Amino acid sequence: MGLVGALLKNTYLTLMGFGGYIFPLIIVFIGLWLIINRTDISEDKKSIFLLIIFLCFITILDINKTKAGSFKEQISLAFEYSQSGLGGGIIGAFFGYIFFKLFGSLGSNIILLLIILVNFLLITEIEVGNFLKKINDKLKFSKFEKDNTKKNNTNNTLNKVEKKQKVKSNKKRNEKIKILDYNNKNNEKINRLESKKSKTKNTISNTEESINNYKLPTLELLKNRSNERDSDDKKEVLTNAKKIEETMENFGIQADIVQISKGPTITCYELQPAPGVKVSKIVNLSNDIALNLATSDVRIEAPIPGKAAVGIEVPNKNKVSVSLKEILMSDEYKNIDTKTPLALGKDIAGKPIITNMAKMPHLLIAGATGSGKSVCINTIIMSILYKSTPDDVKLILIDPKVVELNVYNGIPHLLIPVVTEAKKARNALNWAVEEMTRRYKIFAKNNVRDIHSYNNKIKDNEEAETLPQIVIIIDELADLMMVSAQEIEDYICRLAQMARAAGMYLIVATQRPSVDIITGTIKANIPSRISFAVTSQADSRTILDMGGAEKLLGKGDMLFYPSNFSKPLRVQGAFVDDEEVMEVVSFLKEQNDLEYDEEILASIQNKRVSSKNNGDELLPDAINLVIEEEQASISLLQRKLRIGYARAARLIDEMEERGIVGGYEGSKPRKVLIDKENLNSE
Structure with a gap:
């Protein structure tokens, strides 16, 4: 053993008695634990719990040998026992004497055993509730097993019973869950409609004819898609x-x-x-x-x-597309009483989502590139074309991207050709505002409140013409806002605030759902929204005022949030491809030669001229000011004329159009191109 071994043995036995044999094993165990788990000793709480258990153990050994005497006598007695490897040594005697004096022999044993139990649970991380529950379950199971053994005399029967019960419980659970599969109902419905198609064909063709022999497009122009x-x-x-x-x-x-x-x-x-x-x-x-x-x-x-x-x-792992033909064949679309239906798609239960544009009455559509906005706009236009004649609904299509809506040029529903230039788009919106004002004057003259009341009133009057509903669709708002943000915002807000009763509805789409495009004023006046997949929760909040759109799947997956809903409705948008659109457009073009309203075209083309004649009342003062100062800037007009930024900017733009001041040159003031003599001569 050697001197070191003998010294350690005497020390351990003197201090811990019988525990001196156990303590080295505990030290080795703790060391291996720290090495294996690579834990810092200062963070290892389980080692502390183990040492507390050991301390309670040697204290219990000494309490059971304690006699009523002085502390000195107790230490001397513990020393004698420890030399023989008995008791808890001097440490055990110290704590044992304290516990004995405080709680007596029985109370000390109970308290120390409880401390050992608590520390054991902390080391093993056993939850008492779950532990007792498992014991209770095992006791119940053993009792059930005994009873079952008495009845059947075999354990195999018990296993069979358990398996049968498990299968039955799973079957019952699955039977309780109600599964609504839209596909089964949809296939049955399509088959039923296809079987009746030949019988109803003549009836449909009769209803398609309007007073002016205009025929609505047939569903045969659209494709069937397998589901x-x-x-x-x-x-x-x-x-x-x-x-x-x-x-x-x-x-x-x-x-x-x-x-x-x-x-x-x-x-x-x-x-x-x-x-x-x-x-x-x-x-x-x-x-x-x-x-x-x-x-x-x-x-x-x-x-x-x-x-x-x-x-x-x-x-779903196997996704199924929704065709526009399915939606237009549905009873919901056939039974809706409006000339401006929006056939959007199907909800999560497979129910067709079709709404009335007049009740919305304006719609904001936003989403990232490729999420399905353009297809949605095509679906909306097609759903209107399949329900209304050119006398019922007119369209104004504004497409700054040029390629998306140009295909509709030539259909009889258009008031003007598809607008692709930003400045012409501004003029078209200005005309829409003037048309709205004109209609309200007509309503006031005839003592009616809205377009439906007016059309019903003049129905029997052959001289008066009914007013068609007008749907204005803007495919990319961001491009328009970059050219003339303030004017576009003003026109959109005026239409959104007042155009519903005049039978004019606005659909605005953008792929940039940022606050500088979808401004607070626009959002406040267009309460109905559709959001396709976006890249971030911030974009979702810009469109819907809540998160959720960032988790959409794309390819027509949308959140439809009309003004009368408390929460958005998830919809899978209907799909219509370019070939189907071309078929329908060709069908409509063949019926009659389109003649656009020349007055509207002239009004839009000449809007700039009229704006020159009806300029700002401060324009002469502004012209004289810039000529005198020999420089022109917005800040100069703001200071000298005491006007706001927007009005000063419009005055500068007006003078630039008239050729009085030069173009924008960064931080430099604009050049004044004429002097007083030239001004007087003009």
Whole structure:
């Protein structure tokens, strides 16, 4: 053993008695624990818990040998025992004497054993509640096993019973979940409609003829698209439902799937939480649910409007496109009583979403590039063309991108050719404002409140002409705002505020959902919104005033938020390709030769001339001022004429158009191109 070994032995036995044999093993164990787990000794709490257990152990050894005496006598007695490897040594005697004096022998043993138990639980990280529950379950199981053994005399029967019960419980659980698969209903409906197609063809052709022998386009111009699904879809949906419930259980949330709605591109699992469960807890688990389902972004609607459930929207692995033909064949589209329907697509349950433009009455569409905005605009235009004649609805199409809406040039519904220049677009919006004002004067003269009342009143008057509804569609607002932001914003706001009763509706689309494009004034006056997929939550908040659009899938996946809804509705947009659009446009062009209203065209073309004649009343003063100062700038006009920035900027633009001042040259003042003599001669 050697001198060192003998010295350590005597020291350990003197200090810890019988514990001197155990203490070296504890030190070795702690050292290996720290090395294996690479833990810093200052952060290792489990080693401290182990040492506390050891200290309580040697204290118990000494308490059971303690006799009523002085502290000195107790230490001497412990020293004698320790030399023989008994008791708890001097350390045990010290703590034992204190506990004995405070709690006595029995009380000390109970307290020390409780301390040992608590530290043991802290080391093993056993939760007492779960531990007791498992023991209780095992006791119940053993009792059940004994009873079953007495009845059947075999353990195999018990296993069979358990398996049968498990299968039955899973079947019952799956039967309780209501699965709404839009595809089954849709296929039945399409087959039924196709079978009746030959019978109803003559009836449809008769209803298509209007007073002026105008025929609405036929559904045969549109394509049928296959909507086949895999047979394993139902099994996959039930598996996902089970995984969602397990995820909730893992995080201590008690909830059950009560209904599953399977749509074209997403499936909505309706989760009913138990009483007392906070909805925010479920919302915060969207990433964990996506991880367990091995899918892309999961959107959670909490709660579903009108239901005591939370909607968990999971993308389908096999996505199905929604064709425009399906929507136009639906009863919802056929039965809607309006000349300006918006056939958007299908919701998560496969129900066609068709709304009345007159009730919205204006719409803001935004989303990233390639998310489906242009297809949505084509769908909206086509749904109007399939329902209305040129006498009912007129269109003004503004397309700064040039290539998107040019295909509609020549259809009889257009008031003017598709506008592609930003300045002409401004003039077209100005004409729309003037037309709105003119219509209100007509309404006041005839003592009516809106376009429908006016048209009904003059229906029997052959001399008076009915007023058509006008839908103004702007495909890219950002380009217009870059040219003349203030004027465009003013026109849009005036139309949005007053044009509904005049039968004029505005649809504005942009791929830049930033606050400098979709300004607060525009948002306040256009309450109905559609958001396609965007890149960030900030963009989603700009469009919808809430997050959610950043988790959309693209390719027509949208959030439809009309003004009368409390929350956005998720919709898979209907798809119509360029070939279908060309077929419908060709069908409409063949019916009659289009003649645009020359007065409207002249008004738009000559808007700049009229603006020169009706300039600002301060324009002469501004011209004299810049000639006297021999320089022109907005800040100069603001200071000298005491006007605001916008008015000063308009005066500068007016003088530039008249050739009085030069163009913008950065930080330098604009050059004055004429003097007083030239001004007087003009």
